[in-house]
Amino acid sequence: MLVIFGNRTIRTGKFSDNDHVCYHCQAYDREVQVSRTYFHFCFIPVFPIGGHRMEMRCRNCGDQTEPESVKKQYQGMAKTPIYLYSAPILLVCVTAYWFYWNGNNEKEKRAFVDKPAIGDVYTIKKGSGYEASYSFLRVITISGDSVMLYHNDLEYGGFVSKFTDDDYFVKDDTLVFKRNKLKEMLEQGGIYSVKRGYGIGSGFNSIR
Ligand SMILES: [Zn+2]
Structure with a gap:
Protein backbone atom coordinates (compact mmCIF):
# COMPACT_ATOMS: atom_id res chain seq x y z
CA MET A 1 0.00 0.00 0.00
CA LEU A 91 -10.32 7.13 15.56
CA VAL A 92 -12.40 8.03 18.61
CA CYS A 93 -15.63 7.27 16.72
CA VAL A 94 -14.38 3.94 15.41
CA THR A 95 -13.13 2.95 18.87
CA ALA A 96 -16.42 3.96 20.51
CA TYR A 97 -18.34 2.04 17.88
CA TRP A 98 -16.14 -1.00 18.35
CA PHE A 99 -16.78 -0.98 22.11
CA TYR A 100 -20.50 -0.56 21.51
CA TRP A 101 -20.56 -3.33 18.93
CA ASN A 102 -18.43 -5.63 21.07
CA GLY A 103 -20.61 -4.95 24.13
CA ASN A 104 -23.72 -5.80 22.14
CA ASN A 105 -22.07 -8.93 20.84
CA GLU A 106 -21.19 -10.04 24.36
CA LYS A 107 -24.74 -9.33 25.52
CA GLU A 108 -26.22 -11.29 22.64
CA LYS A 109 -23.88 -14.20 23.22
CA ARG A 110 -24.85 -14.29 26.90
CA ALA A 111 -28.56 -14.17 26.07
CA PHE A 112 -28.19 -17.00 23.55
CA VAL A 113 -26.37 -19.26 26.01
CA ASP A 114 -28.87 -18.35 28.75
CA LYS A 115 -31.74 -19.43 26.54
CA PRO A 116 -30.46 -21.92 23.99
CA ALA A 117 -32.52 -22.51 20.87
CA ILE A 118 -32.54 -25.49 18.55
CA GLY A 119 -30.00 -24.93 15.79
CA ASP A 120 -27.71 -22.57 17.75
CA VAL A 121 -24.09 -23.08 16.77
CA TYR A 122 -21.31 -22.53 19.29
CA THR A 123 -17.78 -21.84 18.18
CA ILE A 124 -15.63 -23.67 20.72
CA LYS A 125 -12.15 -22.34 21.39
CA LYS A 126 -9.48 -24.48 22.99
CA GLY A 127 -6.14 -23.09 24.09
CA SER A 128 -4.99 -19.55 23.44
CA GLY A 129 -2.69 -17.52 21.25
CA TYR A 130 -1.01 -19.48 18.45
CA GLU A 131 -2.03 -22.75 20.09
CA ALA A 132 -5.75 -22.00 19.86
CA SER A 133 -7.96 -24.37 17.94
CA TYR A 134 -11.60 -24.03 17.00
CA SER A 135 -14.47 -26.45 16.60
CA PHE A 136 -18.25 -26.27 16.61
CA LEU A 137 -21.28 -27.53 18.51
CA ARG A 138 -24.87 -27.38 17.33
CA VAL A 139 -27.91 -27.53 19.61
CA ILE A 140 -30.23 -30.45 18.78
CA THR A 141 -32.72 -30.29 21.62
CA ILE A 142 -33.14 -28.71 25.01
CA SER A 143 -34.92 -30.62 27.73
CA GLY A 144 -35.04 -29.11 31.16
CA ASP A 145 -31.53 -28.58 32.34
CA SER A 146 -29.85 -30.51 29.56
CA VAL A 147 -28.80 -29.45 26.11
CA MET A 148 -28.11 -32.07 23.48
CA LEU A 149 -25.56 -31.12 20.86
CA TYR A 150 -23.83 -32.32 17.73
CA HIS A 151 -20.12 -31.74 17.37
CA ASN A 152 -18.50 -31.09 14.03
CA ASP A 153 -15.96 -33.34 12.33
CA LEU A 154 -12.89 -31.13 11.90
CA GLU A 155 -10.72 -29.03 14.15
CA TYR A 156 -9.50 -25.68 12.85
CA GLY A 157 -6.08 -24.23 13.63
CA GLY A 158 -7.34 -20.67 13.20
CA PHE A 159 -10.60 -18.85 13.71
CA VAL A 160 -13.22 -19.63 11.08
CA SER A 161 -16.77 -18.33 10.88
CA LYS A 162 -18.03 -21.16 8.67
CA PHE A 163 -17.37 -24.77 7.74
CA THR A 164 -14.96 -25.78 5.04
CA ASP A 165 -16.69 -27.75 2.29
CA ASP A 166 -15.84 -31.16 3.75
CA ASP A 167 -16.90 -30.41 7.32
CA TYR A 168 -20.23 -31.38 8.88
CA PHE A 169 -21.95 -32.09 12.20
CA VAL A 170 -21.65 -35.72 13.18
CA LYS A 171 -25.13 -37.22 13.33
CA ASP A 172 -24.32 -40.39 15.25
CA ASP A 173 -22.28 -38.94 18.08
CA THR A 174 -24.25 -36.56 20.25
CA LEU A 175 -23.14 -34.79 23.42
CA VAL A 176 -25.16 -33.68 26.42
CA PHE A 177 -24.20 -30.60 28.42
CA LYS A 178 -25.88 -29.14 31.48
CA ARG A 179 -26.96 -25.57 30.84
CA ASN A 180 -24.77 -24.41 33.71
CA LYS A 181 -21.79 -26.09 32.10
CA LEU A 182 -22.41 -24.12 28.92
CA LYS A 183 -22.60 -20.88 30.90
CA GLU A 184 -19.38 -21.80 32.62
CA MET A 185 -17.73 -22.45 29.25
CA LEU A 186 -18.90 -19.04 28.09
CA GLU A 187 -17.47 -17.33 31.17
CA GLN A 188 -14.12 -19.03 30.64
CA GLY A 189 -13.96 -18.11 26.97
CA GLY A 190 -14.47 -21.68 25.80
CA ILE A 191 -17.56 -20.62 23.85
CA TYR A 192 -16.04 -18.08 21.55
CA SER A 193 -19.19 -17.10 19.68
CA VAL A 194 -22.79 -18.14 19.25
CA LYS A 195 -24.52 -18.11 15.90
CA ARG A 196 -28.24 -18.06 15.42
CA GLY A 197 -29.94 -17.38 12.10
CA TYR A 198 -26.89 -18.24 9.99
CA GLY A 199 -27.16 -18.68 6.24
CA ILE A 200 -26.67 -21.72 4.03
CA GLY A 201 -23.20 -20.47 3.14
CA SER A 202 -22.03 -21.19 6.70
CA GLY A 203 -22.33 -24.93 6.16
CA PHE A 204 -23.84 -25.33 9.64
CA ASN A 205 -26.88 -27.10 8.22
CA SER A 206 -24.70 -29.94 7.04
CA ILE A 207 -25.43 -32.94 9.32
CA ARG A 208 -24.25 -36.37 8.27
ZN1 LIG B 1 -1.51 50.73 -0.66
Whole structure:
Protein backbone atom coordinates (compact mmCIF):
# COMPACT_ATOMS: atom_id res chain seq x y z
CA MET A 1 0.00 0.00 0.00
CA LEU A 2 1.18 3.45 -0.84
CA VAL A 3 1.21 5.55 2.28
CA ILE A 4 0.94 9.25 1.65
CA PHE A 5 1.46 11.79 4.37
CA GLY A 6 2.75 15.30 4.71
CA ASN A 7 1.63 18.87 5.13
CA ARG A 8 -1.03 20.83 3.35
CA THR A 9 -2.24 24.35 3.81
CA ILE A 10 -5.79 25.64 3.63
CA ARG A 11 -7.22 29.10 3.81
CA THR A 12 -9.22 29.54 6.99
CA GLY A 13 -10.34 33.11 6.41
CA LYS A 14 -10.45 35.91 3.87
CA PHE A 15 -11.32 39.44 4.91
CA SER A 16 -11.52 42.92 3.49
CA ASP A 17 -9.97 45.45 5.81
CA ASN A 18 -11.13 49.04 5.48
CA ASP A 19 -10.16 50.13 8.99
CA HIS A 20 -6.43 50.56 8.59
CA VAL A 21 -4.55 52.87 6.30
CA CYS A 22 -1.94 51.68 3.85
CA TYR A 23 1.24 53.55 4.82
CA HIS A 24 2.39 53.39 1.25
CA CYS A 25 -0.58 54.81 -0.68
CA GLN A 26 -2.93 55.97 2.09
CA ALA A 27 -5.79 53.78 0.81
CA TYR A 28 -8.13 51.93 3.16
CA ASP A 29 -8.55 48.79 1.09
CA ARG A 30 -6.59 45.79 2.18
CA GLU A 31 -7.14 42.08 1.56
CA VAL A 32 -6.34 39.82 4.50
CA GLN A 33 -5.96 36.07 4.15
CA VAL A 34 -5.43 33.67 7.01
CA SER A 35 -4.21 30.14 6.45
CA ARG A 36 -3.39 27.12 8.50
CA THR A 37 -1.07 24.21 7.77
CA TYR A 38 -2.01 20.72 8.83
CA PHE A 39 -0.45 17.32 8.84
CA HIS A 40 -2.34 14.77 6.78
CA PHE A 41 -2.18 11.01 6.49
CA CYS A 42 -3.52 9.69 3.19
CA PHE A 43 -5.09 13.14 2.78
CA ILE A 44 -7.06 12.79 6.01
CA PRO A 45 -6.19 15.77 8.24
CA VAL A 46 -4.57 14.67 11.51
CA PHE A 47 -3.83 17.96 13.27
CA PRO A 48 -2.88 21.58 12.51
CA ILE A 49 0.78 22.56 12.67
CA GLY A 50 2.06 25.93 13.79
CA GLY A 51 -0.15 28.98 14.14
CA HIS A 52 -2.33 30.98 11.81
CA ARG A 53 -0.37 32.41 8.94
CA MET A 54 -1.45 35.75 7.59
CA GLU A 55 -0.96 37.38 4.26
CA MET A 56 -2.15 40.86 3.42
CA ARG A 57 -2.05 43.02 0.42
CA CYS A 58 -3.19 46.51 -0.35
CA ARG A 59 -5.69 46.26 -3.17
CA ASN A 60 -4.72 49.72 -4.37
CA CYS A 61 -0.93 49.51 -4.56
CA GLY A 62 -0.08 45.89 -3.82
CA ASP A 63 1.90 46.74 -0.71
CA GLN A 64 2.37 43.70 1.49
CA THR A 65 3.30 45.32 4.77
CA GLU A 66 1.69 43.50 7.69
CA PRO A 67 0.89 45.97 10.48
CA GLU A 68 0.54 44.37 13.91
CA SER A 69 -2.80 46.11 14.50
CA VAL A 70 -4.30 44.43 11.42
CA LYS A 71 -2.83 41.07 12.37
CA LYS A 72 -4.38 41.26 15.82
CA GLN A 73 -7.81 42.13 14.49
CA TYR A 74 -8.11 39.28 12.00
CA GLN A 75 -6.11 36.52 13.65
CA GLY A 76 -8.89 35.70 16.10
CA MET A 77 -11.56 35.88 13.43
CA ALA A 78 -10.29 32.94 11.42
CA LYS A 79 -11.40 29.78 13.17
CA THR A 80 -9.55 26.53 12.77
CA PRO A 81 -12.02 24.13 11.15
CA ILE A 82 -12.76 21.09 13.29
CA TYR A 83 -12.12 18.79 10.31
CA LEU A 84 -8.40 19.51 10.62
CA TYR A 85 -8.66 16.95 13.44
CA SER A 86 -10.48 14.40 11.27
CA ALA A 87 -8.13 11.48 11.92
CA PRO A 88 -8.26 11.58 15.75
CA ILE A 89 -12.02 12.24 15.64
CA LEU A 90 -12.46 9.29 13.31
CA LEU A 91 -10.32 7.13 15.56
CA VAL A 92 -12.40 8.03 18.61
CA CYS A 93 -15.63 7.27 16.72
CA VAL A 94 -14.38 3.94 15.41
CA THR A 95 -13.13 2.95 18.87
CA ALA A 96 -16.42 3.96 20.51
CA TYR A 97 -18.34 2.04 17.88
CA TRP A 98 -16.14 -1.00 18.35
CA PHE A 99 -16.78 -0.98 22.11
CA TYR A 100 -20.50 -0.56 21.51
CA TRP A 101 -20.56 -3.33 18.93
CA ASN A 102 -18.43 -5.63 21.07
CA GLY A 103 -20.61 -4.95 24.13
CA ASN A 104 -23.72 -5.80 22.14
CA ASN A 105 -22.07 -8.93 20.84
CA GLU A 106 -21.19 -10.04 24.36
CA LYS A 107 -24.74 -9.33 25.52
CA GLU A 108 -26.22 -11.29 22.64
CA LYS A 109 -23.88 -14.20 23.22
CA ARG A 110 -24.85 -14.29 26.90
CA ALA A 111 -28.56 -14.17 26.07
CA PHE A 112 -28.19 -17.00 23.55
CA VAL A 113 -26.37 -19.26 26.01
CA ASP A 114 -28.87 -18.35 28.75
CA LYS A 115 -31.74 -19.43 26.54
CA PRO A 116 -30.46 -21.92 23.99
CA ALA A 117 -32.52 -22.51 20.87
CA ILE A 118 -32.54 -25.49 18.55
CA GLY A 119 -30.00 -24.93 15.79
CA ASP A 120 -27.71 -22.57 17.75
CA VAL A 121 -24.09 -23.08 16.77
CA TYR A 122 -21.31 -22.53 19.29
CA THR A 123 -17.78 -21.84 18.18
CA ILE A 124 -15.63 -23.67 20.72
CA LYS A 125 -12.15 -22.34 21.39
CA LYS A 126 -9.48 -24.48 22.99
CA GLY A 127 -6.14 -23.09 24.09
CA SER A 128 -4.99 -19.55 23.44
CA GLY A 129 -2.69 -17.52 21.25
CA TYR A 130 -1.01 -19.48 18.45
CA GLU A 131 -2.03 -22.75 20.09
CA ALA A 132 -5.75 -22.00 19.86
CA SER A 133 -7.96 -24.37 17.94
CA TYR A 134 -11.60 -24.03 17.00
CA SER A 135 -14.47 -26.45 16.60
CA PHE A 136 -18.25 -26.27 16.61
CA LEU A 137 -21.28 -27.53 18.51
CA ARG A 138 -24.87 -27.38 17.33
CA VAL A 139 -27.91 -27.53 19.61
CA ILE A 140 -30.23 -30.45 18.78
CA THR A 141 -32.72 -30.29 21.62
CA ILE A 142 -33.14 -28.71 25.01
CA SER A 143 -34.92 -30.62 27.73
CA GLY A 144 -35.04 -29.11 31.16
CA ASP A 145 -31.53 -28.58 32.34
CA SER A 146 -29.85 -30.51 29.56
CA VAL A 147 -28.80 -29.45 26.11
CA MET A 148 -28.11 -32.07 23.48
CA LEU A 149 -25.56 -31.12 20.86
CA TYR A 150 -23.83 -32.32 17.73
CA HIS A 151 -20.12 -31.74 17.37
CA ASN A 152 -18.50 -31.09 14.03
CA ASP A 153 -15.96 -33.34 12.33
CA LEU A 154 -12.89 -31.13 11.90
CA GLU A 155 -10.72 -29.03 14.15
CA TYR A 156 -9.50 -25.68 12.85
CA GLY A 157 -6.08 -24.23 13.63
CA GLY A 158 -7.34 -20.67 13.20
CA PHE A 159 -10.60 -18.85 13.71
CA VAL A 160 -13.22 -19.63 11.08
CA SER A 161 -16.77 -18.33 10.88
CA LYS A 162 -18.03 -21.16 8.67
CA PHE A 163 -17.37 -24.77 7.74
CA THR A 164 -14.96 -25.78 5.04
CA ASP A 165 -16.69 -27.75 2.29
CA ASP A 166 -15.84 -31.16 3.75
CA ASP A 167 -16.90 -30.41 7.32
CA TYR A 168 -20.23 -31.38 8.88
CA PHE A 169 -21.95 -32.09 12.20
CA VAL A 170 -21.65 -35.72 13.18
CA LYS A 171 -25.13 -37.22 13.33
CA ASP A 172 -24.32 -40.39 15.25
CA ASP A 173 -22.28 -38.94 18.08
CA THR A 174 -24.25 -36.56 20.25
CA LEU A 175 -23.14 -34.79 23.42
CA VAL A 176 -25.16 -33.68 26.42
CA PHE A 177 -24.20 -30.60 28.42
CA LYS A 178 -25.88 -29.14 31.48
CA ARG A 179 -26.96 -25.57 30.84
CA ASN A 180 -24.77 -24.41 33.71
CA LYS A 181 -21.79 -26.09 32.10
CA LEU A 182 -22.41 -24.12 28.92
CA LYS A 183 -22.60 -20.88 30.90
CA GLU A 184 -19.38 -21.80 32.62
CA MET A 185 -17.73 -22.45 29.25
CA LEU A 186 -18.90 -19.04 28.09
CA GLU A 187 -17.47 -17.33 31.17
CA GLN A 188 -14.12 -19.03 30.64
CA GLY A 189 -13.96 -18.11 26.97
CA GLY A 190 -14.47 -21.68 25.80
CA ILE A 191 -17.56 -20.62 23.85
CA TYR A 192 -16.04 -18.08 21.55
CA SER A 193 -19.19 -17.10 19.68
CA VAL A 194 -22.79 -18.14 19.25
CA LYS A 195 -24.52 -18.11 15.90
CA ARG A 196 -28.24 -18.06 15.42
CA GLY A 197 -29.94 -17.38 12.10
CA TYR A 198 -26.89 -18.24 9.99
CA GLY A 199 -27.16 -18.68 6.24
CA ILE A 200 -26.67 -21.72 4.03
CA GLY A 201 -23.20 -20.47 3.14
CA SER A 202 -22.03 -21.19 6.70
CA GLY A 203 -22.33 -24.93 6.16
CA PHE A 204 -23.84 -25.33 9.64
CA ASN A 205 -26.88 -27.10 8.22
CA SER A 206 -24.70 -29.94 7.04
CA ILE A 207 -25.43 -32.94 9.32
CA ARG A 208 -24.25 -36.37 8.27
ZN1 LIG B 1 -1.51 50.73 -0.66
